[in-house]
Amino acid sequence: MNETASASRAMPRRDVAVVGAGPVGLAAALALAHVGADVVLIGPVPPKLDAGPQDTRTAALLASSVDLLKALGVWQAVAPHAAPLKTMRIVDASQSLFRSPEIVFEAAELGLEAFGYNVPNAVLVEALYARAKATLGTIIPASVTRVEFEHAGAVLVCDDGTEVAVRLVVAADGRRSICREAAGINTRAWRYDQSAIATSFHHTLPHDGISTELHREGGSVTTVPLPDPHASSLIWVGSSAEIAQLMQLDDEAFAEMLAERLGGVVGRISDIGARAAFPVEGLSAETLGARRTALVGEAAHILPPIGAQGLNLGLRDAAELADCVAEARGRGTDAGEDEMLTAYARARSLDVLSRTIGVDLLNRSLLTGFAPVQAVRGAILHGLNALPFLRRAVMRVGLEPPTDLPSLMRPAT
Template identity: 35%
Template sequence: MDIRPGRRNYRGMTQDADALIVGGGLNGPATALALAGAELRVALIDAAEPDVRMDPGFDGRAYNLGLASRRFLTVVGVWDEIGPQSQPVREVVLEDARPGERAVAALAHFDHDEIDEGPAAQIVEDRVLRPALLRACQAHPRIAIHAPATVLATRRDDAGAEADLSTGETLRAPLLIACDGRDSPLARAAGIRRTGWGYDQTGLVCAVEHEKDHQGVARQRFLPGGPFAVLPLPGGRRSSLVWTERTAEARRIHALPDADYRAEVEARMGGALGAVTLAGKRWMYPLKLSVAQSWIAPRLALVGDAAHAVHPIAGQGLNLGLRDAAALAEVLAEAKRRGEDIGASLVLERYQTWRRFDGVSLALGMDAVNRLFSSDDPALRLIRDAGVRLATALRPARRAFMREAAGVSGDLPKMLRGERV
């Protein structure tokens, strides 16, 4: 590694932060807040203009935040701001349908009281969550934001890590953290390979206003082209749609004028919410599974989509990223208290051991569910529908499903239990 000559080793080397976090989307600021709450100094490097990130314009994007994620956001100090602007999911309904079909019998129904801790999920709009995270970062004394700034080069060795920025600055820290997306340039530069495949599916995202109140019900309709999720937004008469189509069909739909696009939406919604009108922007993005073969490299840790890009069928992408952030913060905080070098390989191995199995297994699980339900084969539909009904017929099974969806099962980091590190 090309650390510049003349610098002292890690213990004597001047450090700008304990960790350099690259990526200013959602996982980057969330990770910065988690580490800062664990009394680590953080430099957050974001290529976008701060004003762009803080834009409060409504664009229809929203996130399904599980109970564990809400606990995380409470610990880092942002839930009090975003909670009143969120929509609790009071019921979840699964349906197997075809475009144009109206009322169909539900495959499964889950009520919010299936678990004792409260609603398993709440829907938060991007325009609410993103600015709240950034404001919290700007206000935190242990977080320095460098934006707009891109990383031109990085160097890593036993002495620590350096990042050269487009601003002319060179930042130094014991650790680099990649929150720079599913095609992470930092991971690629470190020689980390990825395993994955495409689906010949494309995601479509938009928001609609509807004549009937959604009453806090989230619907997942399994259609031949892929899952069609209707996520309730605050106010009762708006919902965010996240749906999957075969790529050629998705491109055709995305190119339609608003009136025809709305007709395609109504054909898939099943009429439960009455007539709809489009609200905000329309989005389209390719879908694929992409999992890093290693979540760490010397002086480098991957978080969020940089480690695992999953199918959006269950809305777990951001929840997984927050689990990564919480686990990494806990591992680094404990290492620092013991006097360890927080960027050492033995420390980072603890993070990878803790998080990798969960991330990979969930990614593969979502892949399997998508493949199973993105089919119109009559025999397969009969078998899978019977399986879902049988698996969710008993309350203990429904409760286990909801606890998994809420993110409160398994070996949870402290922040996901609502505890400070």
């Protein structure tokens, strides 16, 4: 049974509180419980799939993230709603003098059935939350308003009056993280003059498991397959002014603009889903662990929506944190000790840094009109097209971190 009883400062100190009930927070809670930690999950209950307007955003989960969901007992509920990503196309739709050839990455080149799977966000969160309700001892459906640190841990104060004493705080509470601020962890944040639209649409030609990313001046338009062979999700990145104008269009006019942008690659377009717009931003925390607090997901890093890196990076945070906590428990020390936090921050640093720099450089290369930069970008893409071994190497880099995968993300043998 789940407990939601009030806590007091005299209550026994729990191992871990995960603050935030988004996909990364839920995965972190399940992963930590999987390695034997006593976990409290704190966060508002996610909306039901059948309640209110449907969220049409999706998440492209790479193979290692799928393996994590399998290890946590979640994938079986998600799989019927997932579409395999068998092929990734990059199309240079710019007006540059150094336009590149179309690049096609095939999962079969790596001996894989698919690079990963595209999953509706709402389905993913509901499956994770259902698993959390079935396996975690305590779920508190509230928001944390204050964190007070003590020698042996922290006390989290919630907006419903609940207080929870823990040894480790896992900050999965997003880009404006209260837990990160309380721990005194600084961040570097930056903005691009860009926004993005997330939605879905239907089309007359089958997608055949192909995700298409059209690069152009100012941003990119990416279609990602949905389980229906005639439906795809969409991320349209453009200047802030352009996206604001697109959001003002009715569905018919938006479909016309999208059809013009895609140039008929998926046929005629109809049935535009609910549209959500958001600014394109970047954020990087100075460390992922300090003062009995570990950062995961958008509390730790935010990337532009290119190459399906953001959520997958956060899920690797969750899995790596579980490994580090398991090692601390094996040493007989508590989950929030400095040695554990240092080990976690060190283990995640190269993966986070390489993804942050790589995605930022790619996005800025689309924003610049500086001819030498365009020429370098074009030369790289020409090389990928001409050299299969280089193309395979780039695919492997995109799929896996530059360090060993965490235990829960390794394929079952």
